[in-house]
Amino acid sequence: MSTVLTRERFAKGMTFDEYVTFTGTPANLAREGSTLAGAAPRRDWSAFLRERYLKTRLSAPQAAAIAWLAAQPGGPSKVLVISEDWSSDCRRDVPALQRLAEAAGLDLRIFVRDGEKLLKDRPSPADSPNADLMLQYMKTRDGQEFASIPVAVFFDRDFRELYRYVEFPAIYHKDTLVAKIRGTRPGESPEQTRARGGRDFFAMLETPFYDVWADAAIDEIISALHERQVLA
Amino acid sequence: MTPERFAKGMTFDGYVKFIGSPENLAREGFDIRKFSLVSPRLDWSGYLRARHTKARLTEDQTAAIKWLAAQPGGPAKIVLIAEDWSSDCRRDVPYLARLAEAGGLDLRIFVRDGEKMLMKGLPDPAAGGNADLVAEYANEKNGEKFATVPVAVFFAKDFTELYRYIEYPAIYHKARLIGALRAARPGEVPDQAKQRAGRDIAALLESPFFDVWARAGVDEILSALHEKAVMS
Numbered sequence: 157m158s159t160v161l162t163r164e165r166f167a168k169g170m171t172f173d174e175y176v177t178f179t180g181t182p183a184n185l186a187r188e189g190s191t192l193a194g195a196a197p198r199r200d201w202s203a204f205l206r207e208r209y210l211k212t213r214l215s216a217p218q219a220a221a222i223a224w225l226a227a228q229p230g231g232p233s234k235v236l237v238i239s240e241d242w243s244s245d246c247r248r249d250v251p252a253l254q255r256l257a258e259a260a261g262l263d264l265r266i267f268v269r270d271g272e273k274l275l276k277d278r279p280s281p282a283d284s285p286n287a288d289l290m291l292q293y294m295k296t297r298d299g300q301e302f303a304s305i306p307v308a309v310f311f312d313r314d315f316r317e318l319y320r321y322v323e324f325p326a327i328y329h330k331d332t333l334v335a336k337i338r339g340t341r342p343g344e345s346p347e348q349t350r351a352r353g354g355r356d357f358f359a360m361l362e363t364p365f366y367d368v369w370a371d372a373a374i375d376e377i378i379s380a381l382h383e384r385q386v387l388a
Numbered sequence: 389m390t391p392e393r394f395a396k397g398m399t400f401d402g403y404v405k406f407i408g409s410p411e412n413l414a415r416e417g418f419d420i421r422k423f424s425l426v427s428p429r430l431d432w433s434g435y436l437r438a439r440h441t442k443a444r445l446t447e448d449q450t451a452a453i454k455w456l457a458a459q460p461g462g463p464a465k466i467v468l469i470a471e472d473w474s475s476d477c478r479r480d481v482p483y484l485a486r487l488a489e490a491g492g493l494d495l496r497i498f499v500r501d502g503e504k505m506l507m508k509g510l511p512d513p514a515a516g517g518n519a520d521l522v523a524e525y526a527n528e529k530n531g532e533k534f535a536t537v538p539v540a541v542f543f544a545k546d547f548t549e550l551y552r553y554i555e556y557p558a559i560y561h562k563a564r565l566i567g568a569l570r571a572a573r574p575g576e577v578p579d580q581a582k583q584r585a586g587r588d589i590a591a592l593l594e595s596p597f598f599d600v601w602a603r604a605g606v607d608e609i610l611s612a613l614h615e616k617a618v619m620s
Contacts, residue, residue: 215446215599215600215603216596216599217596217597217598217599217600217603218596218600218603220596221595221596221597221600224595224596325607326558326559327558327607327608327611327612328611329611329615332615332619333615333618333619336618336619337618363452363455364447364448364449364451364452364455365448365452365610365611365614367446367448368448368449368452368607368610368611369607369611371446371448371449371603371607372604372607372608372611375557375559375600375601375603375604375607376559376604378597378600379559379560379597379600379601379604380559382597383561383564383565386565386568386569387564387565387568
């Protein structure tokens with residue numbers, strides 16, 4: 157596990173409130189964003205994120221569990237989050253991660269992944285101010301590395317890494333679902349498939365399952381931190 | 389599964405009454421805190437009723453199961469195989485009852501064992517009782533079959549099987565955790581280790597993590613049923 161992160165580097169991240177404010181600024185909105193079809197102008201998601209945060213509540217057992225974990229010697233104390241507002245996975249999880257941090261008094265700091273342009277290849281310090289962090293916390297799958305977001309890295313008080321949550325909870329088989337939703341239906345032209353697939357995907361983000369997965373992510377994090385504590 | 393076989397199961401209320409009955413208490417049971425067989429059984433009926441009263445789904449879990457139940461071919465019935473001596477059953481059964489209530493699903497509970505506790509392998513399906521169901525819905529792991537409980541099998545109205553939830557949610561790495569709790573600490577003799585482990589396991593079952601896993605079980609079921617609906 158990494159011990160590269162320093163107090164000073166961590167302190168350069170944004171609090172949740174600062175991040176939400178930042179997402180609505182001209183500086184952020186001028187950066188390239190993304191849709192299902194690729195690079196696109198950014199939308200202002202600040203109101204959505206703030207509203208979602210207000211609506212998000214941990215369950216009583218989740219709140220009690222993270223408070224117990226934070227009180228243990230070597231328990232979680234800091235959370236580093238890498239996020240981009242154009243990502244529906246980030247919009248789903250970041251407000252709940254903030255609630256998790258609040259429930260236990262964890263210090264949460266958010267870093268954006270991209271620079272002015274949407275990341276297309278490996279992160280590079282020439283293109284993104286936080287490439288050092290993204291390179292540190294890349295997702296590995298089938299021998300390849302991906303700059304998947306969100307990343308939420310949990311550290312103890314001394315910045316020893318305890319657990320890393322990446323992209324979505326294990327019960328959400330996103331690739332399978334998205335491939336099905338965006339797959340061609342009989343009689344559709346490619347353009348119709350793209351338009352209908354996009355509508356169906358965004359409709360799924362409006363269903364209660366979006367929040368079920370956010371809840372599942374919190375359970376996954378809590379359970380992993382508990383296991384780490386018991387096995388330590 | 390036939391409508392007639394299904395109808396022989398107990399409702400949640402009927403099950404809770406049954407487990408407090410002399411007929412059930414006379415059956416052989418098990419206590420994980422002592423890691424030994426117990427006869428007569430402990431009466432868990434008050435505990436289960438209190439746990440059901442306290443168990444609440446989130447608004448999103450409730451909305452999700454209603455959405456699923458309203459789909460053509462959506463879940464309508466649940467076969468649940470349970471034993472009150474199992475802490476996994478005591479964790480999940482009250483929440484499964486809540487899930488069924490929220491979606492208007494018909495839940496029927498069947499006990500696994502006869503007078504003696506099944507220690508390993510599978511029963512002969514012709515042995516009577518619920519051996520037919522236990523054999524049909526056995527847990528397969530590493531090429532072997534186990535009569536694991538709880539098993540919750542979700543069916544459409546016409547008894548087409550949709551999904552099977554077994555034992556505990558994927559995020560709860562039970563064997564690893566219980567193994568660590570039961571391992572002798574430096575300086576412990578076997579009897580001391582057994583007693584200390586019993587206390588540690590009892591504390592774990594009283595901790596908020598028990599409910600975190602119960603709710604994670606519900607999220608896992610909802611996500612799997614949603615995936616089934618999208619993919620079909």
